[in-house]
Amino acid sequence: MTNIDLTTAKPLAFPVPFTNLPSHLLICTFNHEVAAQTLGPPMLTDEVDGLGAADFWAFEYPCGLQVVFQFVHTQPGGLVLADSPEVEHVARHVPFDGSDMQRIDADALHSELDLLLSALPDRKPEIDSLHAFQVWRQGDDGNPFRIGKPTSERDAKCLVQHYEALGHKQLYWCSRVDQNPISPSP
Structure with missing residues (x-):
């Protein structure tokens, strides 16, 4: 399936509303400069603890999915984070070729879910309905x-x-x- 058009998304203001343990779901294999060619100028450049400067972009799609792109300048790639651990949903909205991204593996996703639930137990119904x-x-x-x-x-x-x-x-x-x-x- 082709990716859903980024032009349908609206920019989110920083700080993003889901800073409480967002789910990191995709790893991009390209740097922040390549990301800027598709996403435009960074919406925010800020320091990431111990890693240095990072560029950020945040969008909300018409379906309600909220996604943040994080690219640390000293790293060869970046992360795609979302307000919910819907890996395939997020992948369809990301405006990059699938060969330039890696989905987190099942063990890493399970760890993300455990971390999310330990910090935010009220999200258990959402997690339980991810495949409903x-x-x-x-x-x-x-x-x-x-x-x-x-x-x-x-x-x-x-x-x-x-x-x-x-x-x-x-x-x-x-x-x-x-x-x-x-x-x-x-």
């Missing part, structure tokens, strides 16, 4: 077909909007994975 929704497409024969893997409600709704915007004649919707995928009325 499925996107569906109605085929030409009228039968429902799954699209992708189960994901969060926000990501599923974002995907439905993306597919609908492509102008295909198919009907798209999302539902909880534990519910019957009855399609909505067109």
